[in-house]
Amino acid sequence: MVALLHDRGELCVCDFVGSFGLTQSKVSRHLRYLYHAGLVDFTRHGLWMHYRLSPDLSPEQKMIVEAAVQAMGPEQRRLLQSKLDQWLVQKAARRAVEEQGEAHTQS
Numbered sequence: 683m684v685a686l687l688h689d690r691g692e693l694c695v696c697d698f699v700g701s702f703g704l705t706q707s708k709v710s711r712h713l714r715y716l717y718h719a720g721l722v723d724f725t726r727h728g729l730w731m732h733y734r735l736s737p738d739l740s741p742e743q744k745m746i747v748e749a750a751v752q753a754m755g756p757e758q759r760r761l762l763q764s765k766l767d768q769w770l771v772q773k774a775a776r777r778a779v780e781e782q783g784e785a786h787t788q789s
C-alpha cells in the first residue's frame with residue numbers, strides 16, 4: 683500500500699481492493715493502521731475514502747517509507763503497478779457502462 687501511494691499519489695480504498703484482491707474491510711483496517719502511525723492521510727469523496735502519504739511525514743518517517751518502497755525490489759513494484767493498472771482499466775470500463783445506463787435512464 684505504501685509503495686502504491688508513494689508511486690501513484692492518492693488512491694481510493696477500492697483501488698487497493700481491486701488490485702490486491704482483498705476485502706474492503708481488510709484494506710480499510712490496514713490503511714487505518716498506517717493512518718494511526720502517521721504515515722497516510724485521507725479525504726472523503728462521497729462514499730469513498732481516498733488515501734495518500736501524509737504531507738507531514740517527519741524526516742525519519744520519510745526514510746522509513748523510502749526504505750520500505752526500495753525493499754520491495756523493482757520486479758515486485760512492477761507487478762504491483764501492473765495489477766493496479768489492470769484494476770484501473772476495469773474500473774474505468776465499469777464507470778463508462780454505469781454512465782451510459784444513467785444517460786439512457788434519464789432520456
